[in-house]
Amino acid sequence: MGEEFNGYYRFPTIYNDQIAFVAEDDIWVVPSSGGIARRLTTNVGEISDLTFSEDGKWIAFTGRDEGVPDVYIIPSIGGVPIRLTYLGQNSKVLCWHNGKIIFSSNYAQPFKRITSLWEVDVEDKRKLKQLDFGIATEISFGKEKGVVLGRKTGDPARWKKYRGGTAGELLIDLEGNYNFRKLIDLKSNFANPIWIQDRIYFISDHDDVANIYSCTVEGKDLKKHTHHKDFYVRNPKSDGKNIVYHAGSDIYILNVSNNVSEKVNIKYYSTLPQRNRKFVNPTQYFEGFSISKNAENLITTHRGKSFYYNNWYGPVKQLGKENSVRYRLTTYLNLKDEEKAVTISDENNYEHLEVYDLKTGNLIDKLEEYDLGRVMNIVASPNDEEILLTNQRNELILIDLRNHKKIDVDKSNIGPFAGYSFSPDGRWIAYSKFINSKQAAIMIFDKEKEEVHQVTKPILFDVDPVFDPEGKYLYFLSYRIFNPIEDRFQMNLAFEKGTKPYLITLKKDICSPFQEIIKEEEEKEKEKKEEEIKVDIDFDNIADRIIPFPVSEERYVNIQAAKEKVFYAISPVSGVLEDEEDMLSEKHEKLTLKYYDLTEKEEKTYLEGISDFQISEDKEKIAILIDDELRILKTTNPPSPEQEKECENKYTRKCGWIDFHRINVEVQPLLEWRQMLCEAWRLQKFYFWNKDKLDEIEWDKILEKYYPLVERIATRTEFSDLIWEMQGELKSSHAYEMGGEYKPKPVYKIGYLGADLILDEDKNLYKISHIVKGDIWDEKNKPPLLGPGVEVKEGDYLLAINGIEIKDKIPNEFLVNYSGKDVEIVVSSSDNIDHKRKYVVKTLKDETPLRYREWVEKNKKYVHEKLIHGLDTFTSQIWDTLDM
Secondary structure (H helix, E strand, C coil), X not given: CCCECCCCCEEEEEECCEEEEEECCEEEEEECCCEECEECCCCCCCCEEEEECCCCCEEEEEECCCCCCEXXXXXXXXXXXXXXXXXXXCEEEEEEECCEEEEEECCCCCCCCCCEEEEEXXXXXXXXXXXXXXXXXXXXXXXXXXXXXXXXXXXXXXXCCCCCCCCCEEEEECCCCCCCXXXXXXXXXXXXXXXXXXXXXXXXXXXXXCEEEEEXXXXXXXXXXXXXXXXXXXXXXXXCCEEEEEECCEEEEEXXXXXXXXXXXXXXXCCCHHHCCEEEXXXXXXXXXXXXXXXXXXXXXXXXXXXXXXXXXXXXXXXXXXXXXXXXXXXXXXXXXXXXXEEEECHHHCCEEEEEECCCCEEEEEECCCCCCCEXXXXXXXXXXXXXXXXXXXXXXXXXCCCCEEEEEEECCCCCCCCEEECCCCCEEEEEEEEECCEEEEEEEECCCCEEEECCCCCCEEEEEXXXXXXXXXXXXXXCCCCCEECCCCCCEECCCXXXXXXXXXXXXXXXXXXXXXXXXXXXXXXXXXXXXXXXCCCCXXXXXXXXXXXXXXXXXXXXXXXXXXXXXXXXXXXCCCCHHHCCCCCCXXXXXXXXXXXXXXXEEEEEEECEEEECCCCCEEEEXXXXXXXXXXXXXCCCHHHHHHCCCCCCCCCCECCHHHCCEEECHHHHHHHXXXXXXXXXXXXXXXXXXXXXXXXXXXHHHHHHHXXXXXXXXXXXXXXXXXXXXXXXXXXXXXXXXXXXXXXXXXXXXXXXXXXXXXXXXXXXXXXXXXXXCCCCCCCCCXXXXXXXXXXXXXXXXXXXXXXXXXXXXXXXCCCCCEEEEEEEECCEEEEEEXXXXXXXXXXXXXXXXXXXXXXXXXXXXXHHHHXXXXXXXXXXXXXX
């Protein structure tokens, strides 16, 4: 027999004695009196927003089986789901009305956030039309012509106690003449209006936790019907007699006649397939790396797990606990006779330092006594068991791991430290610190005397200080080049580069490394390098000993030193909209890695297209990050073109590529979700924006309330929902959850023609009622039906796509998976249908930018016409008053 499990129940709907709801991203049904739930679907995409048909025979829902949310139906007894709409935009099923499904969608809008209401006929999905209610998100119909609209309504549980400009509001039209007024005057975030008999039921959080209330159609006689004190009431639906809803992952029924709300006891049996253990691609979840002193061994972190191994051969071992704990910033310690690493562990929901012996793999020390906050970066000392770290509080902290000693080096009240490093002998710490809101200077901290010295006079920002391996210079990047370029559109100037690498000589008697010296002096320098390095610094007038590198002004982003070479990365100048579709993605920037050869006094290119780099402590190797791949090469010479061709996809010492496929990254979803919930809540606390309200939030109590619900979660979608609701407890609106590893599903995007099509029922053909103009010159968002060689007009009929007659289907059905591709269309004019014309057009990936440009031009024209008319009237009135 199966084991009973309490699931995470959402989006319930009711019809008489049957309830349908969503769990594990699928539809389940259960008697309204409770009992054993039966699974109705096993869809590949997530399901939401269920609603029974008026006769109970169908369930409409928002489905994502082909990647985008559209309207689907399924028989309430089970069967094959049917897709009704092919809009390819954000759609949400709301209700049924007179045999049609009403849904909201942002299709055909100039902005993604704007939605309007639509209806689709279940008997003939071609009968699809936009309703004349303007901007709206929800609707409920009265017994006759009246309607109540939800405008800007959403899920108040996610933005608890929100009272801003996009708070949900309810509008009512009693006569069906589109004369709407506000339903009720309450300071609240309304949602989910339901018209039952002569009352309007809705969700409101005006009295703390959101519950179901009702009022008369005149907005009078406010009544409270549910009395939940912990979790918000969410997503109610009604069959006219009862209202079903969920709160805290349970389902409840409110009997409208007796005003009693009861929990539905569900017996739920499932194999919970999305909780199964899995192994994920280590490259996809690569987080960071650390190289050993000689760069022969690596530590890499993937999806919160750290692994240590030899670069080219042997086993890969996991550091710390296999699951339940996230490890971050795991870093090699640069010790002579020991192999150790330090890491940030969040075991027991507390971020702390742990030290591991890499020879045995054993945990040898924990440093839990310090409140380190959220550690952002770790740099290891070149020779001691010490580390430098920074956190979200903009503190720079030195930790002696062996002796458990903490030194607060510095703190900034303005912004984060932009780079820090140890001197070769470990005595000095150089770092960049804001000295005011517009300038950052390089500082040097003396560990022996515990003194801080400012060593640069910044123009703007001096950042990323790093010591020369011989202890003679301090290299850094500086924003101090004012070489403007003209703006081609406005009378303005811009500084698109502005940075160069600089150095400071640490002693007064040290000359510039860029000047030529005689052979005899070179030999003396080599002898000095063989001695043990001890760094001495003359602080008198040190800021005046600044020397620019003899290189061009660029956008430098990193600088590090090797023997007789200084490496730096250069970011290209590019427009912010060049990759507009991926603006929110975490794509790596393509940098050029260059170095200045101090022996040959010449700048050279090392490698193109890198993402980041790190020089080994012995200065012999360089680890280069290229997207999410890692490569380790010698600092002496860059790879030749012949070597690059030979080394493609080769994991060898000569080629340098690291084979991440050697790493086994195991994921136990439930254990990971427990950790993720705690970490998400810690991050909110660490970075909470309002100091005054920070102590008002009951952080521990809130986590204790939501943490038990993790045990009821069976999918990543459910976990996202839980995060959203928990973060709503912050009552500060803009707290989001994005990304995540959801159940894999196909994504077949629709290619758009940039036109509005309506069904001419008399001719059984689709007419092009409107061609969206946009900008014909914009290659990326060019209207497909406009331009040279395409003679398509409004009023023409669309007969076929790619050689297939449209007939009884929707045109967009033929454009599924044709996003951004060439298609052949056949059209005819309305007065001569037999005269057919063929054209090849390229579909749009998204119509929104096109419709936005048309919206802009339409409004510009409107304002212009009104303005001209107004000026004419004003001028004539003034003219008449003048005494000539």
